[in-house]
Amino acid sequence: MTTSEVGPLTLELLAWISSRPRTYSETMEVWGSNCPRHPVWEDALLADLVQVVQSEVVLTQLGRATLGARGSAAKPAE
Numbered sequence: 384m385t386t387s388e389v390g391p392l393t394l395e396l397l398a399w400i401s402s403r404p405r406t407y408s409e410t411m412e413v414w415g416s417n418c419p420r421h422p423v424w425e426d427a428l429l430a431d432l433v434q435v436v437q438s439e440v441v442l443t444q445l446g447r448a449t450l451g452a453r454g455s456a457a458k459p460a461e
Contacts, residue, residue: 389432389449392423397432397450400440410440 389397396414399405414424427433432446442450 393427396423396427397446401442405440407435407438407440
């Protein structure tokens with residue numbers, strides 16, 4: 384996935400994660416999905432935009448760059 388292929392929901396996820404520390408549990412509660420039409424979390428993880436470090440979800444370097452390049456339109460959902 385390239386920066387230009389990142390959709391608006393993925394950008395919203397990245398902005399949401401970057402707005403404050405997020406636990407894996409909290410992230411799964413809000414962003415986890417069993418629906419194959421809405422795999423935002425799975426897509427971000429596979430694209431190396433996010434990672435889980437000691438039960439905290441953080442943006443990777445690529446995730447931060449993607450949010451910086453395309454994130455001006457992304458507003459985090461609280």
